Amino acid sequence: MAEFKLKPEELGRINYQPPRKGWMDPHVDIRKGTYCYGAVPETLRYLDLPFPKKWQPNDADWQLPPNWKEIIFEGMRQRLNKFRSFKIFMDVCVRCGACADKCHYFIGSGDPKNMPVLRAELLRSVYRRDFTLAGKLMGKMIGARELNEEVLREWFYYFYQCTECRRCSVFCPYGIDTAEITMMGRELLNLLGLSIEWICTPLSNCFRTGNHLGIQPHGFKDSIEFAVDELAELTGIQVNVPINEKGHDILFVTPSADYFGSPHYFTLLGYFSLFHEIGLNYTMSSYASDGGNFGLFHSHEMMKRLNSKIYLEAERLGVKWILGGECGHMWRVLHQYMDTMNGPADFLQVPKSPMTGTVFENAASTKMVHITEFTADLIKHNKLKLDPSRNNHWRATFHDSCNPARAMGLIEEPRYVIRNVMNHFYEMPENTIKEQTFCCGSGSGLGTDENMEMRLRGGLPRANAVKHMKETKDVNLLLCICAIDKATLPPLLEYWVPGVEVAGVHELVGNALVMKGEKVRDTDLRGQPLQGKE
Amino acid sequence: MISLWFSIIVVVILILIPTIGSSSAALQSLFGIVIPYAAIITFLAGFVYRVLNWAKSPVPFRITTTCGQQKSLPWIKNSKLEAPHNAWGVVRRMALEIFFFRSLFRNTKVELRDGPRLVYGSSKWLWAAGLAFHYSFLVIFIRHFKYFVEPIPGWVSLVQSLDAFFQIGLPVIFLTDAVILASVGYLFFRRLCDDKIRYISHAADYFPLLLILSIATTGILMRYFFKVDIVNVKQLGTGLLSFNPHLPQGIGPLFYVHLFLVCTLIAYFPFSKLMHLGGVFLSPTRNLANNNRMKRHQNVWNFPVKMHTYDEYEEEFHKVMKAADIPLDKE
Ligand code: SF4
Ligand code: SF4
Numbered sequence: 001m002a003e004f005k006l007k008p009e010e011l012g013r014i015n016y017q018p019p020r021k022g023w024m025d026p027h028v029d030i031r032k033g034t035y036c037y038g039a040v041p042e043t044l045r046y047l048d049l050p051f052p053k054k055w056q057p058n059d060a061d062w063q064l065p066p067n068w069k070e071i072i073f074e075g076m077r078q079r080l081n082k083f084r085s086f087k088i089f090m091d092v093c094v095r096c097g098a099c100a101d102k103c104h105y106f107i108g109s110g111d112p113k114n115m116p117v118l119r120a121e122l123l124r125s126v127y128r129r130d131f132t133l134a135g136k137l138m139g140k141m142i143g144a145r146e147l148n149e150e151v152l153r154e155w156f157y158y159f160y161q162c163t164e165c166r167r168c169s170v171f172c173p174y175g176i177d178t179a180e181i182t183m184m185g186r187e188l189l190n191l192l193g194l195s196i197e198w199i200c201t202p203l204s205n206c207f208r209t210g211n212h213l214g215i216q217p218h219g220f221k222d223s224i225e226f227a228v229d230e231l232a233e234l235t236g237i238q239v240n241v242p243i244n245e246k247g248h249d250i251l252f253v254t255p256s257a258d259y260f261g262s263p264h265y266f267t268l269l270g271y272f273s274l275f276h277e278i279g280l281n282y283t284m285s286s287y288a289s290d291g292g293n294f295g296l297f298h299s300h301e302m303m304k305r306l307n308s309k310i311y312l313e314a315e316r317l318g319v320k321w322i323l324g325g326e327c328g329h330m331w332r333v334l335h336q337y338m339d340t341m342n343g344p345a346d347f348l349q350v351p352k353s354p355m356t357g358t359v360f361e362n363a364a365s366t367k368m369v370h371i372t373e374f375t376a377d378l379i380k381h382n383k384l385k386l387d388p389s390r391n392n393h394w395r396a397t398f399h400d401s402c403n404p405a406r407a408m409g410l411i412e413e414p415r416y417v418i419r420n421v422m423n424h425f426y427e428m429p430e431n432t433i434k435e436q437t438f439c440c441g442s443g444s445g446l447g448t449d450e451n452m453e454m455r456l457r458g459g460l461p462r463a464n465a466v467k468h469m470k471e472t473k474d475v476n477l478l479l480c481i482c483a484i485d486k487a488t489l490p491p492l493l494e495y496w497v498p499g500v501e502v503a504g505v506h507e508l509v510g511n512a513l514v515m516k517g518e519k520v521r522d523t524d525l526r527g528q529p530l531q532g533k534e
Numbered sequence: 535m536i537s538l539w540f541s542i543i544v545v546v547i548l549i550l551i552p553t554i555g556s557s558s559a560a561l562q563s564l565f566g567i568v569i570p571y572a573a574i575i576t577f578l579a580g581f582v583y584r585v586l587n588w589a590k591s592p593v594p595f596r597i598t599t600t601c602g603q604q605k606s607l608p609w610i611k612n613s614k615l616e617a618p619h620n621a622w623g624v625v626r627r628m629a630l631e632i633f634f635f636r637s638l639f640r641n642t643k644v645e646l647r648d649g650p651r652l653v654y655g656s657s658k659w660l661w662a663a664g665l666a667f668h669y670s671f672l673v674i675f676i677r678h679f680k681y682f683v684e685p686i687p688g689w690v691s692l693v694q695s696l697d698a699f700f701q702i703g704l705p706v707i708f709l710t711d712a713v714i715l716a717s718v719g720y721l722f723f724r725r726l727c728d729d730k731i732r733y734i735s736h737a738a739d740y741f742p743l744l745l746i747l748s749i750a751t752t753g754i755l756m757r758y759f760f761k762v763d764i765v766n767v768k769q770l771g772t773g774l775l776s777f778n779p780h781l782p783q784g785i786g787p788l789f790y791v792h793l794f795l796v797c798t799l800i801a802y803f804p805f806s807k808l809m810h811l812g813g814v815f816l817s818p819t820r821n822l823a824n825n826n827r828m829k830r831h832q833n834v835w836n837f838p839v840k841m842h843t844y845d846e847y848e849e850e851f852h853k854v855m856k857a858a859d860i861p862l863d864k865e
Contacts, residue, residue, distance in 0.1 A: 008650070012649065014650070017729060018729055018733040082591065082592065084593045086591075087587070087588055087591050088813050088816055088818070091588070091813060092807065095736070096731075097660075100734070101644045101730070102642075107644055115730065121734065132805075134738075134806065142737055143736035170640065171637055171640055173631070173635055173637050174817050177599060180597065180819075208842065216851055217851050218855065218860070222858075286855075286860060287848075304839050309841070309844075312841075316844055334827075336595060336598075337595055340596070340833050340836070341833070343830050344830050360606075362825075362827055366826070366827035373606050406599055406600055407597075407600060408824070409601075409603050409617035409824055410604055410606075411604075412603050416610070431654035434602075461644075
């Protein structure tokens, strides 16, 4: 988080008073610090996406093709016919405003176009004019506007100021999901080659190498081996992590940040400790070396293209079922899209825990189990020897990641695990957790450095609740089950609540797990001394 | 603000048209018979068209918004209403949504204090007013059956007598008359006075509120102040419903204003946001079960995409994989 100048007190002075002039005349100021860089042409070319060009969002000339409006209208028509969600959400909003102050970007910026309802209206206004009779007849009076370049700029700016977190959708009386509208908006922009680097570069990486970081198979193996060595040093136990091996029961897929990012890395050590201790018969794959899927932030088509490798690899390796690591958006794709897009996974079996015999009926069709479901089941059946006091140096609270909370309902599983592996756990206020959880402010591909002001603004509600916990409960750790969180919460907290660290749930599992034959543990997986062993 | 004035002017014009028009006996059949039929036909055709049009678009993915605990391990309590995993759960979730406005009930209001410190307060007025408005509208709608059928069905009379429960005033005041004025009034002033809501409002948001307010007001005026000959009104109503329309004499202009505004509302309905009445049933974030991993959801337009297969991958990275001792399919 390099050169961010504004102090928290200044950034926290937010004006919620909308301007006097209405929003119907398009106007947008694409301001430094609040947008992400444009996609580089090579990545679009590699993925066969239309209109690659050298381009930045604040350029005066967006190099649009002459028939760009037709392209957009045709794109809208197709999507209206393919997605009932889109059509309904275009038609039924009553502008009650219930969603208005539910969006973290509105709360953090005060920009009225960041109210979910208005974000949607940016697109809806064009829909009304060109796709409804009333809009054709009544025009501006009922909120219909003509599509022009400035409108297109508004779309770009505000559809990349939505993290597709779906908090608004929880509060809307008709369940209008602005994330869905943002997804459509981004797909339309893609048709003109308007996307962002932080999405398209990972996409082309992942398409080629199997992971968003572009790590090639040998690099993947290196980093896994490095983690294995490190774990041996910390615990005295040599674990074995098979890669691309056939004949195992389970394929383990996790976001690539887990083996390259920090603090993700400690979570990875946690998984490996756990799998070793229970003797799990599994393999990882370099081809499916990322469960994360930035396709979700780009288009349904890219999502499907990237996601396909998971089932393909499970079939090739001949496993029985798939286990998935800690990640938010990855799990939205796995839970809500994978089976529909790339299933049916007939070649797999209904997941069954080899240790407890539990059959995961809830994954009977998809055949993929979330790691916290798996671990919670192990703990419930007393299969793990845990020493929660090894986490006594942490006083933690838990951040529900948007997608597990609002697209899966995965709420109690991580909490059950946490309560069993540590002694000091405290919940944040109820308006900020579970289905009402606040986004980290950097989801859906917006976690870039150049977008830092917007990220800090969007993360304010989350950070603020953490601050409250720090002040009242002396919390020093924010737990989460999401790779994007682990990457973006640390700079967020450093800015708004210095002194609170971020960790994955399985890092604490790894700390607490008493392993057979381990050496005397006087540090945690981070190498920090345990309480009483300083 | 132009949109507000525009709506007011339109409503005033809508009031003036029948006020002036209905004084001519010739035009009375237009206002009393032709327009009501036309409005009903527009409503039915428009409503059906809109719903069919929505239904025509498939639901490619199951994008439920979960607002509670999923069904996973048997010992973790599943929130059957907020994250239903089967059809029965969905029906109950939808019922809560439709009859009690469940989601609106969650509403909170955020406040920024110094620090910065964010505080979330409960904010139920919108929910209360919305619910009060919709239910009083429903009761008034039911009460009006008495103008269309003879004998009046028992349950209609029951609703009416419940509505007149307090037995105050002469004629007895209906609760819903007061409630609808208060709730629609609240919704209207909220739209005007809350800067954020005013900012997002179009004429299409003010207009229906003003229209309903005018309908309620003319109705109330007729009941309590300027009496209208009920027998005649009923003759007209039963005639219309039995497709044997007949226009009694001596119904005052106030009645025609009321009727004309109602017709406007009915005809306007399918082309406006009022269609949320139909849309709420079809919203995919609410009407689908959160059983994604249990049961496969079919996408009717699922299509093949360009994939990067393992074979292509191994071919590209064959050398480095071999060097790193990673198992290969083709040696
Ligand atoms: S809560 Fe729903 S209906 Fe109300 S303004 Fe927001 S999107 Fe529209
Ligand atoms: S999905 Fe999240 S980021 Fe997007 S508008 Fe809704 S609340 Fe805001």
